Amino acid sequence: MKILSKILLVIFSVFLSISCEKENIPPTCEISSPDNGEEFDVGDIITISVDAEDADGTIDEVRFYIDDIGVGSASSFPYNYEWDTKDEDDGIVKIKVSAKDDKGVVVEDEISILLNPGGEPPVAAFSANKTSLIEGESVQFTDQSTNEPTGWQWDFGDGSTSTSQNPSHTYTTAGTYEVSLTVTNTTGSDSETKSGYITVITNGGETGTVTDIEGNVYKTITIGTQEWMAENLKTTKYNDGTSIPLVTGVTEWSNLTTPGYCWYDNDETTYKDTYGALYNWYTVNTDKLCPSGWHVPTDTEWTELENYLIANGYNYDGTTTGNKIGKSLAATSGWNSSSGVGDVGNDQSSNNATGFSAFPGGRRYYYGNFGNVGNNGLWWSSSEGSTSDAYYRNLSYYGYSLGRDSVNKQRGFSVRCLRD
Numbered sequence: 001m002k003i004l005s006k007i008l009l010v011i012f013s014v015f016l017s018i019s020c021e022k023e024n025i026p027p028t029c030e031i032s033s034p035d036n037g038e039e040f041d042v043g044d045i046i047t048i049s050v051d052a053e054d055a056d057g058t059i060d061e062v063r064f065y066i067d068d069i070g071v072g073s074a075s076s077f078p079y080n081y082e083w084d085t086k087d088e089d090d091g092i093v094k095i096k097v098s099a100k101d102d103k104g105v106v107v108e109d110e111i112s113i114l115l116n117p118g119g120e121p122p123v124a125a126f127s128a129n130k131t132s133l134i135e136g137e138s139v140q141f142t143d144q145s146t147n148e149p150t151g152w153q154w155d156f157g158d159g160s161t162s163t164s165q166n167p168s169h170t171y172t173t174a175g176t177y178e179v180s181l182t183v184t185n186t187t188g189s190d191s192e193t194k195s196g197y198i199t200v201i202t203n204g205g206e207t208g209t210v211t212d213i214e215g216n217v218y219k220t221i222t223i224g225t226q227e228w229m230a231e232n233l234k235t236t237k238y239n240d241g242t243s244i245p246l247v248t249g250v251t252e253w254s255n256l257t258t259p260g261y262c263w264y265d266n267d268e269t270t271y272k273d274t275y276g277a278l279y280n281w282y283t284v285n286t287d288k289l290c291p292s293g294w295h296v297p298t299d300t301e302w303t304e305l306e307n308y309l310i311a312n313g314y315n316y317d318g319t320t321t322g323n324k325i326g327k328s329l330a331a332t333s334g335w336n337s338s339s340g341v342g343d344v345g346n347d348q349s350s351n352n353a354t355g356f357s358a359f360p361g362g363r364r365y366y367y368g369n370f371g372n373v374g375n376n377g378l379w380w381s382s383s384e385g386s387t388s389d390a391y392y393r394n395l396s397y398y399g400y401s402l403g404r405d406s407v408n409k410q411r412g413f414s415v416r417c418l419r420d
Contacts, residue, residue, distance in 0.1 A: 024057075045082055064081040064095075254366060262364060325400075331359050338397050
């Protein structure tokens with residue numbers, strides 16, 4: 001009997017204990033931000049904030065879901081998640097959150113928001129560091145598009161393409177090429193096409209030869225609509241076969257008012273083949289100096305060459321304004337060295353984009369002395385500046401432009417001939 005009484009007492013105590021325990025209160029969970037139905041643009045960063053509480057315990061974890069895919073969690077207040085929408089598609093998106101208390105009870109809340117495409121469609125634009133080049137040279141293209149494009153599709157016109165933002169491309173075949181760029185972002189796309197944008201000339205620029213009255217053969221180069229000799233003239237006879245007076249003496253040279261020529265330092269063996277002869281302007285003015293069908297260029301024709309090269313990207317920096325074309329005309333060797341950016345004498349391996357192959361043949365001063373071989377190349381025009389002066393062009397090892405000036409006609413300069 002005593003045993004039964006003890007068993008009944010234990011059962012009564014357990015029942016009493018269970019009946020006295022409090023029932024667990026579920027946590028609360030509500031998305032406080034953003035609002036249901038609120039609109040955003042793709043690319044916005046949205047802060048998802050949750051009010052979560054547990055009246056009789058603690059919140060163990062809050063989880064965040066975008067279209068039912070878990071993207072993050074928070075285990076302490078504040079219960080926030082930063083959602084970057086840059087890679088999301090536009091449209092209606094469901095945001096769901098769940099809160100779990102320390103008893104393992106989970107409650108949820110969800111809303112929907114609208115992602116608009118956002119931003120503006122891109123506007124395509126581009127440039128190139130040069131638009132005229134020789135075979136085997138590279139062009140650096142630069143994207144100048146606006147409204148933050150995220151994709152790029154280049155077509156270089158020679159069968160090659162690129163998806164880089166700022167690609168470099170090498171053209172290997174002479175011709176004229178159309179270049180196009182298509183850019184895209186999340187709101188649309190746009191294209192720019194430049195017809196005939198890139199002109200590639202034959203490597204070295206040689207387009208033929210011409211032979212003078214003495215049988216000297218000269219390479220020629222076409223630049224724009226002009227065909228030039230790619231070497232300095234070295235003839236000692238006019239194109240009618242008569243001899244040009246060779247003048248070696250200092251006094252004789254300084255007294256000349258009639259045609260005459262010489263070799264630099266009166267040394268034909270050293271200087272003829274590379275630098276050609278030096279002629280005074282009276283020789284130029286005979287109109288018989290160049291081979292038949294060719295002539296010494298006028299000042300205007302030299303200017304035409306200059307303008308063409310500038311406009312077509314032959315400046316050393318690829319710009320199309322200002323005279324910086326010296327390197328494009330100068331030969332790749334033979335010049336004294338310079339450290340100036342863009343100078344003819346600096347990085348000579350990058351010279352001669354035109355194939356003009358100008359060498360620094362120096363000059364003979366009006367008083368008969370020689371100077372500046374290696375420093376300067378100087379070439380007559382057929383145009384007078386005054387009764388005593390005539391125009392010429394000049395390249396310097398420490399400069400980047402093709403210079404123009406007029407000097408007295410007694411000086412001895414090199415000559416380049418131009419096809420009629």
